[in-house]
Amino acid sequence: MCAKESEIDFSKDEAMAKEKEIMESYIQKVHSARDKGRKICYTFVPGNIIEILHCFDIVPVFPEIMGLQMGMRRIGDQYIELAENEGYSDDICSYVKSSVGMFLNDNMGPYGKKVPEPDFLFLVYSQCFTFIKWWEILRKLFDCPIVTIHLPYRQHGLTTKDELKYGVKQLEEVVIPQLEEISGIKFDMDKLKEILSRSREMEEDLAWVFNTGKNRPSPVDALFQMLYYIGPINTYFRGTQEGVNFYKLVRKVVEERVAAKQGPMTPFGRLSEQRYRLAVEGAITWEHFREYSKIFFDEGGIAVASTYTKVSGFGDSSEFFHDPDRPLESIVRHNATNYGNLSLEDRVNMMEHYINDYHADGYLIGSIKSCKSFSAGQLTMLKELKDRTGMSGAFVEMDMMDPRYFSEANVRTRIDSYLRMIDEKRKEA
């Protein structure tokens, strides 16, 4: 299984290039962790509690990142096939199958190197029920300890006192004591507060960047480009000085583009002529990232706001920020506001806000075949958004990494038709 690097060699701005550099440094940390006596855990991207892991000098591996990298390198289907041969249905989450396939392939990762096996698994159950199933499978495969926390689904449009109490108690009485035992490091609340201060700084800078999508032209593509920008904060670097420096750089780069009235850099050149401002809901195909983003570029379509880039929180609002003065409570509150953990009503509210406040010409919902957490209910969102905004949306279907469920021609036709509809509406206006 080898990567086709030529297909993912995109044009990048300074911050995107830096992102590649620091994410590569993260991979090095993973591979050198054992030599340095650091423990390795497998955990999730959305809802990760990296600040707590930093307190214990633990290095996380993110199987989703492995999966999406397999997708981008177009080798995901080979891992999926390995899992399906073991009885994992084609109906289930393809990320899960990528993990099983990696295990069956001697844990060879997408970068062509064996990924270190976990010392333990860290199950942060929020926003996706499959997280439980996935980590149950990994626990049996790797036969290692598992540390678990269940953070409640935010059904009330806010985190209630009881939900906060439930989350904080688990941190205090389950997670922290178990991590102390695994790592041999005593928990230090002051250290956590320092880490959270850095997280907060990064979050404020990132939120500022997200908000620039309101400009004309938008200096950022809130989906395809922001997926690069959110890499460090959603993985290892939240709460680190490297992370703080990175988001200062992102902010500087975007500030320069705002001043110059420039659009973002894309793999196909700069997108300054923005004919269609779109709010985008849902995840994307990693396997056909390039083709999917090219459809937008060819039409002058830009995502001025997107929900997928909020899977680990960090929206354009201060509601998502960590608060070092209330460390544990703030971790629970933050985690509950990750996009996938929001109620359907909150998701509709967020999209409505994006359509109105980011002055979108239209909106698109990307539905992922094997991700029920995102997909179930999206057709209701489509209907509800039309009722609220008076605007119809587009609906496209794909999978995050299973190539069997992406047809470029079909997706292009749907998006083209939708944009022509926007043209007609403009003429009528």
Add this chain to the structure above:
Amino acid sequence: MGSHEVIEKCRKVYEDMKFTYVKEWKEKTSGQAIGILPLYFPKEVIHAAGALPVELYGGGDMVDIIKGDAYYQSYICHIPRSIVDLGLSGNLDVLDGMICPLTCDVLRNFSGVWGVLFPDKHTRLFDQPQNFDPDIGGEYLISQLKEEIEVLEQKGSKITTERLNESIELYNENRRLIRNIYDMRSEKPWKIPAYELYLLMRAGNILEVSEHNQFLREYMETVGQLQRRQLDNVRVLIMGAFCEQPPLNLIRAMELAGCYIVDDDFILGNRYLDCDVEISDNPLKALSDAYLKSNVPSSSRFEGYEPKWRKLLNSVEERKTEGVIFACPSFCDPALQDIPFYQMKLDEAGIRYMSFQYAEDTSQFSLIREQIGTFTDSVKLWEN
């Protein structure tokens, strides 16, 4: 009533997608009716408010889905679309509220869909704790029950300790009767056909619990009198159908293909607690403790260090099972993700199994029957 009459009454309740029983019960009692989706919510709390818990397991093959498909993509399981269809066609107007346990992502999001479609009705997501410490997960569970009690009391009776304990007694009896009938069936499966037991269980999703208890007692007292011949069938355990249910004719087809179903996880909500709930001066804690201690394997409950395959192997042994059939609804992530490990462990234990997927409105059974027939032949002909 004789067993035949009981089953015919159960069938009527099961097939009635207009929920006439619920309407009549409401007229008679002026109580509320609260819908519950799979898998588990303590019905005692609803019952203690003088309300009727109505467990919804979809429309099966009795509903032609017309409106529901517009709300779900083709790759989402069937049960939410048939319930939406029932709702939009007015059949669920009889319900005063809806409780959606967080059984999976689809049912979690269903709570939002239902809330959008029926904004004037009470809808709750029941986020059952996946932490099983009474002081942590237990407290969280109780806090959710208290919230629900507040809502129920607005239109119903005050939920006192005494009333809750009375309801717990009735449901304890219900669970005991169900455990008994499952044991009876396992002992002499030719006496209790799977489709009859299934209808009895499905009726229990709708009927007021005392009435269901009466049905169960009368069935058990009389079914033994029927002359039913023992066939050379294979004793199988069915697994995978914990939420979206197979159509009744599919269960029949399994039996006709040469199986005696000696255990199953159909309508698991009725058997989610495997012991009595304690009668105490703190009934909410008692309900919570029973949930936390439940040892029933379920795809919607975090297994921790106690893998579900051990429980499966125990059941296989206890029920003297000769084979296992994995019957899972298509697109059901939780059930389908459990299957490979089950199969691996059955392989290691030398126990035969087969699997297939279905939807609640599957109507073509010939292929499945053929496959099961081949499976039972393989067990009978080649096992020894």
